[in-house]
Amino acid sequence: MRDVTAAITAGGRSSRFGSDKAAARLEGRPLLEHVAASLETCPRRLLVAPPGRYALPGWVNVPDTRPGEGPLAALEAALEAAQAERGPGWVAFAGVDMPRLTPAYWTVLGQARTPTSRAVLALDAGGRPQPLAALYHTDLLEQVVRLLDAGERRLRDAAPPALTVTVPHPLIQAVSPHALRNVNTPADLAALGEQ
Numbered sequence: 001m002r003d004v005t006a007a008i009t010a011g012g013r014s015s016r017f018g019s020d021k022a023a024a025r026l027e028g029r030p031l032l033e034h035v036a037a038s039l040e041t042c043p044r045r046l047l048v049a050p051p052g053r054y055a056l057p058g059w060v061n062v063p064d065t066r067p068g069e070g071p072l073a074a075l076e077a078a079l080e081a082a083q084a085e086r087g088p089g090w091v092a093f094a095g096v097d098m099p100r101l102t103p104a105y106w107t108v109l110g111q112a113r114t115p116t117s118r119a120v121l122a123l124d125a126g127g128r129p130q131p132l133a134a135l136y137h138t139d140l141l142e143q144v145v146r147l148l149d150a151g152e153r154r155l156r157d158a159a160p161p162a163l164t165v166t167v168p169h170p171l172i173q174a175v176s177p178h179a180l181r182n183v184n185t186p187a188d189l190a191a192l193g194e195q
């Protein structure tokens, strides 16, 4: 993933988890570190979170442009920072609560890109596109800004269907079977630890 900027979004409230889930431990390591490990080969790595909340060596803190407005606003901050630093290009956008993401997962998404696509999303077992843990091109920035200005907050609207490639679930399953597991509650974390 040398041509992709990594961005982890970690500015959520963890209200269902009950404490900061980025710092919750799985196999002795914070969830944030598990996610970061999946993207370590990206030359530029951004952490979209309140300034000073986390220290993650090798990752640059990018503050939210619209703090507390959710992951679509965090994607805006990530695309903006990526474009300002490296010009037009792809961003691997990940939630802090997906500790089973792997380098192989991101490679499969990267290989699914086409010359005209501007978003790549994995399909889950039920065939639903997963907007967290997806690739977005900085060309989408203008439209993300427009959506936010219009009051939209759903991350799934960031990927226009005509510009989006989806990756079939069996392909994901083959390389990274638990990649899409998402920790929202302490029970989710416990279940992951039992696998």
Ligand SMILES: Nc1nc2c(ncn2[C@@H]2O[C@H](COP(=O)(O)OP(=O)(O)OP(=O)(O)O)[C@@H](O)[C@H]2O)c(=O)[nH]1
Residues within 6 Å of the ligand: 009, 010, 011, 012, 013, 014, 015, 016, 017, 048, 049, 064, 066, 067, 068, 069, 070, 071, 073, 074, 094, 095, 096, 097, 132, 184
């Ligand atoms: N930077 C940033 N990240 C966010 C924001 N809201 C949510 N996120 C992140 O988006 C990802 C998925 O969000 P949720 O699962 O809803 O996390 P959450 O908001 O912390 O948890 P709940 O309060 O239980 O909904 C997590 O990585 C969150 O940290 C935000 O306003 N800014």
Ligand SMILES: [Mg+2]
Residues within 6 Å of the ligand: 012, 013
């Ligand atoms: Mg939330």
